[in-house]
Amino acid sequence: MKVERKFDGVYFLADERAFLATENLKPGESVYGERIERVGGKEYREWDPHRSKPSAAIQKGCRAFPFARGSKVLYLGAGSGTTASHISDIVGDEGKVFCVDVAYRPMRDFLERVAKKRENVVAILSDARHPLLYRWMVEECDVAYCDVAQQDQTKIMLDNCELYLKPGGHAVIAVKARSISSVARPEETYREEARKIRDAGYEIVEQVDLEPYAEAHRMITSVRKGRR
Ligand SMILES: C[S@@+](CC[C@H](N)C(=O)[O-])C[C@H]1O[C@@H](n2cnc3c(N)ncnc32)[C@H](O)[C@@H]1O
Missing domain, CATH: 3.40.50.150 (Vaccinia Virus protein VP39)
Incomplete structure (x- = not known):
């Protein structure tokens, strides 16, 4: 999984598809069922442009x-x-x-x-x-x-x-x-x-x-x- 910083706390993650994510302030917790990814000791929550x-x-x-x-x-x-x-x-x-x-x-x-x-x-x-x-x-x-x-x-x-x-x-x-x-x-x-x-x-x-x-x-x- 590739991680590219976009803004403070905001990243593009890419595997077979690219998606936007924020670094999770509360690792292990998903707030509304969003995808969570752990990469290099950090945890990211997908940030869906259709919902936000x-x-x-x-x-x-x-x-x-x-x-x-x-x-x-x-x-x-x-x-x-x-x-x-x-x-x-x-x-x-x-x-x-x-x-x-x-x-x-x-x-x-x-x-x-x-x-x-x-x-x-x-x-x-x-x-x-x-x-x-x-x-x-x-x-x-x-x-x-x-x-x-x-x-x-x-x-x-x-x-x-x-x-x-x-x-x-x-x-x-x-x-x-x-x-x-x-x-x-x-x-x-x-x-x-x-x-x-x-x-x-x-x-x-x-x-x-x-x-x-x-x-x-x-x-x-x-x-x-x-x-x-
Ligand atoms: C489009 S929704 C917000 C979605 C949210 N910003 C998000 O991205 O998850 C609009 C919200 O504005 C609230 N709202 C509408 N009029 C308001 C007012 N006068 N004062 C405070 N909240 C208000 C509604 O209750 C509703 O929850």
Whole structure:
């Protein structure tokens, strides 16, 4: 099995097929039934681009990937933790992932599968439209990642960044065009959301379409202007 480093904690593994993986922070444990491989004394968990948008962005050749060892990450719309578990692998024990979700059901699975077992994850059952509600639980972050699939998804991200993202930190949003407008062309929707991000004082560093892994989704990565 060949292992090639792609980003901090992220690797391409290849045997008869190539696949993306993160180095497992909790060796021996699979979170959602994903394939596990041990190579050269390390353990890797397959990171499926069909199930996880940052993995799709890497498969699509993104170059801006701000999640790194030691990062503090605010994750809006963590769901049952599929992607959050990989971000937890990447940031490692020195980092932290503050995971917000408004829905009880996925959060219950999130607690069982991810938060109970990973000390670098903080589970927050709350509405990301009201970021002040969890102020007491969240530290200043290096990265904010938003995957809430709501009509006002960009505003949700920006309101949270205002409170929690460092100047110079990265704001990453998986824009789901169909949640914003079912009639506009996705391209128009992406342009409009990108404009809102720029108008709020962010510099857009990359935009990556996530098709065919996630239909009508685009990952927009930006940097909050200002000095650290
Ligand atoms: C597309 S799913 C997230 C999938 C997850 N990011 C992953 O990759 O594993 C969107 C999630 O956003 C959550 N959500 C929607 N509106 C929200 C809000 N206002 N505040 C917090 N979470 C929200 C939903 O409950 C749902 O779990």
